[in-house]
Every structure is written in structure tokens, then in C-alpha cells.
Amino acid sequence: MPKKEKPIVLKKIGSINYQKLDWKTVLFVLCMVALFIRFPFFFRDYIDRDESTFIIMGQSWVDGHLPYTQLWDLKPPIVFLFFALIIKVFGKSFIAIRLIGSLLVALTALFTYLIAKQMTSKKVAFWTALFCVVFQSMFGSLQGVMSEHICTFFFTVGVFLIFHKKHWGWYLTAGILFGLSVMTKLNMVYPLLTLSLYLLWEGFRTKQVWHSFKNLTLMGIATILVIALNVLPYYLEGIPLLCWQSIIEAPMAYSSGKFHSPLKTLPYILVIFGLFAAGFYTKAIDRNSRDLQLLTAVVIGILLSYVQSGKVNGHYLIQLYPFVLIPFGMALSKLRPIPEKFRIVVIVLLVLLPMETYLEFANIIRNKQEKGTFFNGEGIDVPRYIVDHGLETKNIFFTEYHIGYWVLDESPPTKAATHPSNITREELFPYMQNPRKTGLEELKYIMEVIQPKTLVARKGKKIFDKKLVEYNTYIDSYLEQHYTLVATVDRGLIYQRLK
Structure with a gap:
């Protein structure tokens, strides 16, 4: 009896057999890429000041203080819970925090792959996922563990369930994930709203209003339940007002601050909308595709949240990457293949892309030689x-x-x-x-x-x-x-x- 053929990555040296890729192999590759790009930053004191604040807030929770009681920061509690759980299990470990952050990036890219492979070829889905890791891990402060990494993971998994699971129980699960995303980064309520409006409109369009309404109701109940569970500890402590003010009112006041203006977000908005408009106009992106319409609804919601906040930091864009890379990857796949004589240039550029990683490897080696430790x-x-x-x-x-x-x-x-x-x-x-x-x-x-x-x-x-x-x-x-x-x-x- 012939042996069952195992999934393989390489059909021959330098050629990937995309059709035989399974999700485990893809996850392994994504984890390796994420680890390679992010590993030298495991030893740095801080990469972004926000990450340092999350760690301090998480430690305060481990010490028995609810967020906003002893210390305070402008984020919902799930982001602090994420860090608190890591500290509780692994102790004070920069490596554990950054390692789990790398795994989160790889998992987000995996679900991006799972969404994309139902819309396009496995080849396009694989490279989309790979660049999802790259864009979530490079340029600026993205090598740290940001609240955007956490909320984007929850939201991407939720969108995957909406895409591919039709049973009402999966909508309930998606609602839980969306609730966790909102309670990690409040602006995710905007893409959740635009996604819900799209699903409701789809119900009217397909004359399945009751089906859509039922699923959306279950999703909404689950989301509200997660939010209520976040408020519950404060209610039991007799300080629900502090919770409301810190999670809801403070971010609204922050977004209206003197250094924030919707005009500052226009360059990002115009670029993203311009690319989508060009894709739809040239038919590189199929505007009649239900899946692409759904992704577009999510992107519009995220962009609206940027306008409302009046500010776009580099790490804010993490929220966009899984949802814009799929249509952009599909559009690029319809262009002419790169001529053979230019492929070596593309390979060299890809090798040089993680230059920050190479520099940080040199930094930790130099620090080890001079100070006897990789931590710097x-x-x-x-x-x-x-x-x-x-x-x-x-x-x-x-x-x-x-x-x-x-x-x-x-x-x-x-x-x-x-x-x-x-x-x-x-x-x-x-x-x-x-x-x-x-x-x-x-x-x-x-x-x-x-x-x-x-x-x-x-x-x-x-x-x-x-x-x-x-x-x-x-x-x-x-x-x-x-x-x-x-x-x-x-x-x-x-x-x-x-x-």
C-alpha cells in the first residue's frame, strides 16, 4: 500500500509548491520569519514608551490593583490583562513578552492567509501573510508589543469566522473576539460598526434579513457581554464610574486634544482610498465580490477611527495591514510577472528589507562584548x-x-x-x-x-x-x-x- 504523501514546501530548490501548503506549514514559516525579524529586539529595554506603560500597568494588576486605581493609562483593560497574564506566568521577562508578541503577529498573519486563500490562490495568500508579518514587525516601534497587535489579532480571527463559518455559534464566538478587540483598543468599535452595517445590508440585498439580524444580534450580545465582564470588577468594587471615565470618556477627550486634528489623517486616508479606487476602476479588485466588499467595510471603519482620533501614529497602521494586504496582493497578482533578469534585484531587496533587524543583531552582540549582557x-x-x-x-x-x-x-x-x-x-x-x-x-x-x-x-x-x-x-x-x-x-x- 503506497505511503500517504506528506505536505511539503519545496518541490525543488528555489521553487515553492504552494498547492501542497497546509496551515501548519504556513504557521511554521510565519513563526520563523516573525522570530527572525523580531528576535534581536527581545533584549532591548523598550521599543515604544506605550509598551513600557502596558508592562507597568500589567505588573500593577499582578500586584492586586485593578487598572486605573493605583496607576492609569489611556487604554481599555484587556491590553493590561494580556501583559499581566504573561508576567504572572513567566515573571519579569522581556523575552517572554516579546516572544508571545511574535507568536501573536504570526497567528494574525496565519488567519490573514486563511481568509485570503478562500478569495485567491494559495500563492497570493501565502505572500500576503508573509508581508503581514513584515509590516507588523518593521519600521519604527513595531518590534515591541503594541495594543494594536493584540486587538488586530482578535479582530482578524473574528473576521475569519464571519467569512467562513455560517452556524450561529460561530457568530457568537466572533462577537466574543470583537468584544476583546474593542476592550483592547477602543477605536475598533468603528470597523465593528461598519462590518455590522454591511452584514445587515447584505441581508436586505439577499432577502435573508431575519438570518442576518439573528446572527448580528448574537454577535452583538457576545460583544456586549465581554464589555460587561470588563466592567464587572469595578462594579463589585463600587467604582463603576472610574471604569466608564477611563475607558470611554478619556479617549474621547484625548482625541479632541490640541495636538490632534482630522486634517493630519488626510494623507493616509487619501492614499488608501486612492489605491482602492484605482483597483476597483481597473477591475484589478472585483467590486462585486462579497468578500472584498466586506474587507472594504472593515477598512473604511478603521480609517474613520483615524479621522475621529485626529492622529495616525505608525503603529496605528497595524490594524489595517491584514485587511488591505489581501486586496492589494490580489491586484498585484494580476500584473505581468517580473522579468527573469529583474528577479535577482527583487530578491536582493527582500533580503535587505529587514535592515533594522541586522543592525539590532550587531547592537546586541556589541553590547554583550562591552557589558557582558545581551540586554541593552x-x-x-x-x-x-x-x-x-x-x-x-x-x-x-x-x-x-x-x-x-x-x-x-x-x-x-x-x-x-x-x-x-x-x-x-x-x-x-x-x-x-x-x-x-x-x-x-x-x-x-x-x-x-x-x-x-x-x-x-x-x-x-x-x-x-x-x-x-x-x-x-x-x-x-x-x-x-x-x-x-x-x-x-x-x-x-x-x-x-x-x-
Whole structure:
């Protein structure tokens, strides 16, 4: 009896047999690519300040404090729960956090592949998934574990279920996933709304209104249930208002801040819409395809959320990648194949693409040679110096490198100082139930009442945004009168309070 043929990747050297790819093989490849690109960043102190804040908030939850009670940040609680669970299981481990983040990226790309392979060829689906890993892992601060990585994973799996599962139970499951996504990043309520409107319209169009309404109702119930479960601990503690203010009201106030404007989002909106319009016009993207219409509805929702927030950071785009790469990949596949003589150029460009990874590999090797450890960055080196030289750790204020609180087993001086920039976001103070009313009042309270014995800043950079002249003038003057610079560790400045 002939042996059952196993799925293989290589038909011959340099040629992938896409038809024999199964999801396990695809996941393995995606994990390897994600690990290769992201691995050298496992040892860095912080990649984005938001990630440091999530870690600190997660640790506070592990220590028994609900989010927003001891410390505060502008995100729903599931993002903090994600970090809290990792810390609870693995302890204080940068490697564990970044490793699980890499797995999350690979899984998001896998479900992107599973969605795409029902719409196009396995070849296009595979490369779409591969570039999904790349775009979620490169350029700027994307090598860290961001809230967008987490919410996008939940939402992508939910969309996959809506695409391919028709039983009402899967809509219930999708609703749970959408609820988790919204409770990780609140702006995901916009693509959830546009997706729901599309499904309702589809029900009218196909004369299956009751079927669509039933499934959407189940999906909505599940989503609301997840949100209610997030509120429940606060209700039991008698502080539901704090939960409401922190999760709902504060983000709305933040998006109306003075540095935010819908006009800033226009370049991104116009580029994405322009590409979709060109694809539909040239018929490279089939506008009559139900699946592509559904993806377009999701993309429109995400873009609307950017307009509402009035700001688009690089890591915000993580939410878009699974849903725009599929139609773009399908459109590109209809172009003429790259001529043989140019393929070597394409291969070289692909090899050079993860240049940040190569540079970071060199950085950790150099750090190992010079300092005896792969772990690097002022958020690690400054706390090590403080401990080695017996400086005050209990009463410390990190205006930069605030992951140092976690490394030193300490907490920020006030709730508003959890993320250093929150001190200046006085529009958020009423929602974090902060007793001080202005950012400058908060800063003066920290410096003049708490009086940190040790303060950490960054060389060559103003402590606060250069536009905030009043804040910088105050703290520069105060440091000059009451502190002395005792050490410079790379770019980290360590000040001690004068007796």
C-alpha cells in the first residue's frame, strides 16, 4: 500500500509548491520569519514608551490593583490583562513578552492567509501573510508589543469566522473576539460598526434579513457581554464610574486634544482610498465580490477611527495591514510577472528589507562584548547603575526610560505619571480622578511635595515636548536649584536631590 504523501514546501530548490501548503506549514514559516525579524529586539529595554506603560500597568494588576486605581493609562483593560497574564506566568521577562508578541503577529498573519486563500490562490495568500508579518514587525516601534497587535489579532480571527463559518455559534464566538478587540483598543468599535452595517445590508440585498439580524444580534450580545465582564470588577468594587471615565470618556477627550486634528489623517486616508479606487476602476479588485466588499467595510471603519482620533501614529497602521494586504496582493497578482533578469534585484531587496533587524543583531552582540549582557538600553543600564551605586530607588521619578520602574520593582510617583507624557495631558485629569487640575500643578506636586530623591532624564532632549515651554522652563529651573547630576549612563541622566 503506497505511503500517504506528506505536505511539503519545496518541490525543488528555489521553487515553492504552494498547492501542497497546509496551515501548519504556513504557521511554521510565519513563526520563523516573525522570530527572525523580531528576535534581536527581545533584549532591548523598550521599543515604544506605550509598551513600557502596558508592562507597568500589567505588573500593577499582578500586584492586586485593578487598572486605573493605583496607576492609569489611556487604554481599555484587556491590553493590561494580556501583559499581566504573561508576567504572572513567566515573571519579569522581556523575552517572554516579546516572544508571545511574535507568536501573536504570526497567528494574525496565519488567519490573514486563511481568509485570503478562500478569495485567491494559495500563492497570493501565502505572500500576503508573509508581508503581514513584515509590516507588523518593521519600521519604527513595531518590534515591541503594541495594543494594536493584540486587538488586530482578535479582530482578524473574528473576521475569519464571519467569512467562513455560517452556524450561529460561530457568530457568537466572533462577537466574543470583537468584544476583546474593542476592550483592547477602543477605536475598533468603528470597523465593528461598519462590518455590522454591511452584514445587515447584505441581508436586505439577499432577502435573508431575519438570518442576518439573528446572527448580528448574537454577535452583538457576545460583544456586549465581554464589555460587561470588563466592567464587572469595578462594579463589585463600587467604582463603576472610574471604569466608564477611563475607558470611554478619556479617549474621547484625548482625541479632541490640541495636538490632534482630522486634517493630519488626510494623507493616509487619501492614499488608501486612492489605491482602492484605482483597483476597483481597473477591475484589478472585483467590486462585486462579497468578500472584498466586506474587507472594504472593515477598512473604511478603521480609517474613520483615524479621522475621529485626529492622529495616525505608525503603529496605528497595524490594524489595517491584514485587511488591505489581501486586496492589494490580489491586484498585484494580476500584473505581468517580473522579468527573469529583474528577479535577482527583487530578491536582493527582500533580503535587505529587514535592515533594522541586522543592525539590532550587531547592537546586541556589541553590547554583550562591552557589558557582558545581551540586554541593552538605558531602561536597563540606568537602574543597574542606581542599584550598584546605592542610590535612592523607593522615591524615584523617571521622566524618560520609565520601564525602569518595572526593573527596580518600584511605582511611578503619582497616577498621572504612569506614562510620563500624561502629566501634560490635563484634559485627561478629570477622568483619572486626579486631585490636581492642571499638568503644571501635577508636576509641582511631584517635585515640591513628593520631592523625588532620584530623577532620570534623557541627554539632548527636553523633558517635555518642546512646544510645552512653561513645563520645561519650570522643571529646568527646579533641577538647577535642587538637584545635581551625578551620572550619565549612555544617554540617561541621573540626578540626585540636594540635601
